[in-house]
Amino acid sequence: MNRAEYPPLLKELVAQLKRMPGVGPRSAERIALWMVSARNARTSEIAAAISAVAASVHPCRQCGFFTTEPLCEICRDETRAGDLLCVVEQATDILPLERTGAFRGLYHSLGGRISPLDHVGPEDLRIGELLERVRQGHPTEVILALGADVEGEATANYLAGLLKELPVSITRIAQGLPAGGGLEHADELTLSRALGGRVKW
Amino acid sequence: MNRAEYPPLLKELVAQLKRMPGVGPRSAERIALWMVSARNARTSEIAAAISAVAASVHPCRQCGFFTTEPLCEICRDETRAGDLLCVVEQATDILPLERTGAFRGLYHSLGGRISPLDHVGPEDLRIGELLERVRQGHPTEVILALGADVEGEATANYLAGLLKELPVSITRIAQGLPAGGGLEHADELTLSRALGGRVKW
Numbered sequence: 001m002n003r004a005e006y007p008p009l010l011k012e013l014v015a016q017l018k019r020m021p022g023v024g025p026r027s028a029e030r031i032a033l034w035m036v037s038a039r040n041a042r043t044s045e046i047a048a049a050i051s052a053v054a055a056s057v058h059p060c061r062q063c064g065f066f067t068t069e070p071l072c073e074i075c076r077d078e079t080r081a082g083d084l085l086c087v088v089e090q091a092t093d094i095l096p097l098e099r100t101g102a103f104r105g106l107y108h109s110l111g112g113r114i115s116p117l118d119h120v121g122p123e124d125l126r127i128g129e130l131l132e133r134v135r136q137g138h139p140t141e142v143i144l145a146l147g148a149d150v151e152g153e154a155t156a157n158y159l160a161g162l163l164k165e166l167p168v169s170i171t172r173i174a175q176g177l178p179a180g181g182g183l184e185h186a187d188e189l190t191l192s193r194a195l196g197g198r199v200k201w
Numbered sequence: 202m203n204r205a206e207y208p209p210l211l212k213e214l215v216a217q218l219k220r221m222p223g224v225g226p227r228s229a230e231r232i233a234l235w236m237v238s239a240r241n242a243r244t245s246e247i248a249a250a251i252s253a254v255a256a257s258v259h260p261c262r263q264c265g266f267f268t269t270e271p272l273c274e275i276c277r278d279e280t281r282a283g284d285l286l287c288v289v290e291q292a293t294d295i296l297p298l299e300r301t302g303a304f305r306g307l308y309h310s311l312g313g314r315i316s317p318l319d320h321v322g323p324e325d326l327r328i329g330e331l332l333e334r335v336r337q338g339h340p341t342e343v344i345l346a347l348g349a350d351v352e353g354e355a356t357a358n359y360l361a362g363l364l365k366e367l368p369v370s371i372t373r374i375a376q377g378l379p380a381g382g383g384l385e386h387a388d389e390l391t392l393s394r395a396l397g398g399r400v401k402w
Binding site for chain 1: 203204205206207208210211213214216217218220221222223224228231232233234235236237238243244245246247248249250251252253254255257258259266267268269273274275278291292293295296299300302
């Protein structure tokens with residue numbers, strides 16, 4: 001007698017679901033069993049939604065945001081200020097900035113950040129495209145909205161070195177105490193940057 | 202100017218992923234963005250695995266376990282003891298029992314348990330099929346392996362009432378202290394059942 005196992009197709013589904021971020025072996029099994037136990041069409045709907053996105057959603061050819069058109073919603077919006085260009089690491093950084101409602105310009109996603117440990121160099125990022133946009137579009141200001149970690153800093157430094165050759169002012173987003181955070185919860189580096197970046201009252 | 206949003210297809214994918222068990226709004230968004238950011242074929246592989254399972258995996262017509270054949274691996278296994286029939290609530294309860302290696306008989310999944318609050322009555326469960334299997338297959342023992350909660354108890358009582366009319370002995374799995382658990386962590390009901398079910402040393 002063999003101990004029973006799930007059919008191979010079901011095991012393959014568990015293996016595939018396990019690849020998704022934040023889904024461990026137990027969640028993957030739970031989701032897979034929920035899918036086969038489903039009495040209605042929801043499982044096919046999920047598969048269809050994934051396939052549709054895989055087939056149609058791609059990066060905007062100008063800024064890298066997600067779109068089903070050649071140019072994304074943001075790049076097509078003629079009411080936006082073309083003189084402000086905000087550089088982010090990932091396309092996924094754009095929507096959090098949009099949700100603030102505090103920015104009315106255009107974006108440029110680099111598609112990553114310089115990280116020698118991950119074998120990501122400047123040539124792997126959309127830096128040439130950025131310089132070309134600055135040369136062609138003549139923005140007055142490029143805002144570097146990169147991560148406040150080592151790789152984000154390195155990437156910002158590298159970009160600033162290239163951009164200072166062009167007639168554009170370069171800024172970067174502020175670092176300091178997060179909103180709602182007390183001093184007792186902030187780490188030393190955050191506090192030292194908050195001190196260094198202090199502004200006049 | 203409008204604040205940008207994700208393309209509708211991407212929002213639809215987030216909505217679909219959110220329906221999966223254990224996946225909240227933030228995980229669903231994270232998984233969806235991981236899928237569109239993927240540079241390789243993994244997204245299509247996941248969709249294909251889901252579609253394949255939806256198309257091919259169904260309940261065994263005898264016991265209700267998952268299979269791609271008419272009868273599942275367990276029901277087809279001729280080395281199993283046909284005189285032992287273990288009744289479980291869900292097909293997903295079968296593999297945990299298999300993994301113990303402590304059971305060599307056949308299973309019968311009810312497809313749920315009696316739960317008036319969820320509008321599940323006896324007529325919604327595979328109880329007729331169970332009685333038919335007992336009448337036709339002449340097992341010597343039916344083991345009720347149902348949950349140790351109110352609905353599980355009610356279902357076990359209901360089944361025992363029907364099965365006692367048939368020439369078969371009825372048992373149910375033991376309730377008591379979980380393995381590795383100290384008395385200080387057990388709730389009162391578990392302890393009272395462990396006491397009530399005490400066995401001779």
